[in-house]
Amino acid sequence: MEPTFFPSSPEKQLEGWPDWSILIVDDEQGMLNFLVKTLAPRCQLVMSAASAEDGAQWLRTHHVDLVILDISLPGKNGVSWLKELREQGFSGEVILITAFADLDTAIEALRAGASDFILKPFRVPQILNAIKHCYERSRLRRENFVLRRAVTSAPGRGPALVGASPAIQHLRESISRVASVNSTVLLQGESGTGKELVARELHAQSARAIGPFVPVNCAAVSPELIESELFGHAKGAFTGATRARDGLFHYAQGGTLFLDEIAELPLPIQATLLRAIEDLKIRPVGSEQLMPVNLRIMAATNRHLADEVAAGRFRKDLYFRLKVVDLSLPPLREHKEDIAELAAHFMTQLAPSLGVEPLQISPEEMHFLEQYDWPGNVRELRNLIERSLILGVLNVSALYPSTTTPRSSQPGASGQPTDLHTLEKQHILSILESVHGDKTRAAQLLGVSRRTLERRVAEWAGA
Known part of the structure; x- marks a missing residue:
């Protein structure tokens, strides 16, 4: 079956429905039709499959945020397949549904990694509430990751920019203008001029302020690991990858990803980053899936990127893609x-x-x-x-x-x-x-x- 794409509808916008991709796996055609009809107007993408094997085909080629999975399936049952998915590193939410269940089955399902467990037949509000709870759990998990990462790196909160000089006043005015747009921003200035502080203020004044601000120091991550750090990786993608892992692009969904010291990125990663910024899709290392992302990119460097481009150390196309908005921070002198x-x-x-x-x-x-x-x-x-x-x-x-x-x-x-x-x-x-x-x-x-x-x-x- 081919997936069907559904654009955002007024109903979806009014409910604040998550922009998710959902896979429904059930061998009852009536249940598939009911769930597709219910979820299609509210979700980015709905896919359906009649068996675990067919569902696995979707997961190999598409990013999936939530799986609605029947326990009783032809061939491999839902609980067994769920265990395999978790062992392979699938981190999405899973709601198990069944017409025949007892306490032992429910316990086994939750131990296998189910996010929720619903008995058939169920009404529309039940499945919608279960999905919303899954979305909230996923959002909190991302926020906790971002908060843990920011504990040691975030500056103390106070006046964003201190000073009344013409240079600082001009910078404040630039931040006010730039914050309202969704364009990429390149911050250039000497070390110690406050590039991350400006990036945080741009984020705080933007419409993405309720989303996460995820900083990454490109110079602090080894060239061998930076691609995995940014985009994530699949299980077995390289030696030591014993489980799948989400990257920082994933955790910055709905917010801002701040790439500090971007001039330190190796050239091959620069090409991958350019493609991600242009397509707003990423491919985890070792995976065939393209994952859509919704975030804003800000980058910073203490080098003069035009000189780096001339020297062949930085891609010219990425440089121009990043400097849609170019802010220069004045040195203290x-x-x-x-x-x-x-x-x-x-x-x-x-x-x-x-x-x-x-x-x-x-x-x-x-x-x-x-x-x-x-x-x-x-x-x-x-x-x-x-x-x-x-x-x-x-x-x-x-x-x-x-x-x-x-x-x-x-x-x-x-x-x-x-x-x-x-x-x-x-x-x-x-x-x-x-x-x-x-x-x-x-x-x-x-x-x-x-x-x-x-x-x-x-x-x-x-x-």
Whole structure:
């Protein structure tokens, strides 16, 4: 039998019915007709089969979200086939139906991996409620996976973008415009400029905000495993694949997939990714099934992708497919007027989690921060604030390693302590020594006031 495709109907939209593919396996033609008539207006695709063997043919060639399976079938019965499906790694939902059942049969069905168990004859509301429960269980399973993955990677929730500089205001305006469309987005900027933060904000302001945000660092996954990580794999697809596994495209259904460090993808995977973005279908490694996906792709890189294309390290067609919308994030050295607000934000954000009081930043110290070029960008500033909170002193002079520091005082050279407080002291004393104790000249070289310098030296003298 050929599958029948049914477009979304007003009824489906009103009920919020899941856009699922459903396989019905029953040897009673009347039951098949009843279920197809009931589900066809509400589902993306309905397929039917009269035996487990025919059902297996559909599963080999089509993605199936739910199987409605009769227990009593010619040849292999439903429970036996369900056990085989679970052993092979089928992770979709399964509702078992039967006209003859007792408690032992129900228990056996649930142990075999059934999501629900319904007795014939049943009414339309019963089967619809069972399917909705399956959809909710599947949605929660995806959300739990995404939440577990995001626990250690998600930034603390606060103002999405901190700062009032023209550069940040322009970025905010761009995010507001871009969030409402479904186009792919390419975020380019140096390391530490906040590309994932911007991607999360784009997702939060979009119509997909209720769906998952799934980040993946392409540089952190080995080239041998990245295809399986993104698209999933079938059982036996490669050595060690003892069961089937869904990929991150699957878990990002209805939401956003964020591909960080996309320039690190091997060229063969770039071709596969291009096809997935254009067709909105993926093929798990070792599988014949094409699985439709409904998600938005965002990508980020700290490299200049046009140069990577020119060097032959990145596909030109994928580059243009990704940069439908291209957002460039400014380095911190280009909006230094935001440093004071950023530092205050990080103080407020980090101090409670560290169990300490926020530090006060003097005007001299702020001047010191604003003179630095911040090669590590906002991330470097955040790390400095966190270290300073732990040590109890704002260690700004550690940002300016002295070229006149004697080799014996370089970190690690003599086995002496190399914490930030000690490094600050060593650096300032070496500057004083280089100018023969002239505190005015030393303060100028350090970028602080003479009063700040004298206060630090007095603290060490009294220690």
